[in-house]
Amino acid sequence: MDYKDYYKVLGVERKASQDEIKRAYRKLARKFHPDVNRGPDEAEAELKFKELGEAYEVLQDPEKRAAYDQLGENWKEGQDFRPPPDWDDGFEFSGGGYTQADPEQFGDFFEELFSKRGGFDGRMHAGRQAHAPAQDHHAKIVIDLTEAYNGGSRDFTLRKPELDKNGHIVLRERAIRVSIPKGVAEGQHIRLAGQGSPALGGGKAGDLYLEVAIKDPPGFRVEGRDVFMELPITPWEAALGGRVAVMTPSGKVELTVPKHAQTGKKLRLKGRGIPGKIPGNLFAVLKIVIPPTESEKARELYAEMAREMDYDPRAGQGV
Template identity: 50%
Template structure:
């Protein structure tokens, strides 16, 4: 009886997560599926992939398999250790019934108490493999995130056919962008991923939201940030200024004595949600240039009138 390296068959590490194992299985099952692949020994590869997945997807079977150690090489003569199965219960016959093949002697010896020649669904074209989920990024504007929108997009969807080679086809989709979507959020499109085989369901398509750079705003979660230039007199005396938000223009009161870098908050003026985000205004003091003699004289006069040194604390240290 030959030892089978199930991790090598799926092309994953021994530390692979359950999701990594599932993705590897779906990818290889599509590549070697007898209904679509013309590769030599495709059916044998498909059987090996299915058997490996049956073991590694099951927490108990995987733990038992891992106890065999790492000293074995694929194809080596193998005998289970003495007392094998004494600490495990594999009598629930949990093997999937969607496959149409015999499991290997190696599998049957380790995990099955019944006949190793048990077959599942002898129809030659009854292989079923659910389609793999697909991921893609979708770049939208902040205005679309605020108001919601419908986008017509064309996506390149991978398919496998012929000799098992991966190809792409173009699929046009109308995608509804919900108001209040944030960067990194994923929109799920059911059964728009990789096609299933043998009548199995397609995978899902997940579109991860990314924002286009904006001329005025930047987003952090649902909060929106705007840098607002103000004059020295608006800073010193206070003022009311019209400022832009994603929902339209609003009036903002600048308190007297405001400083550059200070933040003011407009509650609920960020992206919609429960609760909605806020808009933060970062004040940026802009000093007007002194080009003429009159303008320079004004600054000289200010220097004389104001006994003000912003570096006073710095000089004491």
């Protein structure tokens, strides 16, 4: 997927005000509008007009623009791109998701960043009536695997984009304390009542919904409520089998490694995944680790094993 430099598309600086972005878009939209570009250049103008629409869809909206800016300034137009993990962690936005725009009218880059959360326009409109319902806010928080298992209380800092008096975006930070329920899973939401937008006319404030992401510790991978952990074993444990001690997120256990085990074999610990009404499972994924050969004695042992066993793992490949 190619990175899109929306500022370059509109021909504006990254520090441009919202009014400058609007003026740049209107000027270019008139120039490349399909109604004024008939003939051999029609297809190229239509493509450019679509590209302008995508850039403006993001940059004209303070929340989408601030989210886009979180990616940083070092990406180049057309560069191969994948969003950094949890790039939107702690980013607070209003409404029910990132955009109402049909992602099919734009490209893969737009869809990857702005169409995952459902539709919304991202703004409070001045024309809303008094006592209109307040908007809910949404944000993503990243918790540790142990917190998913055990729950707890933790402070997070959220960043909410706002426009200053000059039409530039600033991020307002606020600290919140969150009670993390035991057994919360990836993608679940924690609701904080009354912490969204205030209602016009003194009505009930909106709520804040926190989407949970779980940070995989080194050697672990979470899929739903199931947890996969890498379990290093020696070649003799793999060949002969035996009992090994394993430290899991829920405590120490002993596992039986079967004889002739291979790297990649999964040993299931039923119900040892993330807790819940139906708890997940924990899978210990075996990885055979070769001891170092730094000493002469170690090298002699390997040489003796090679002579005695006379084993070729590639014999069936015809080489």
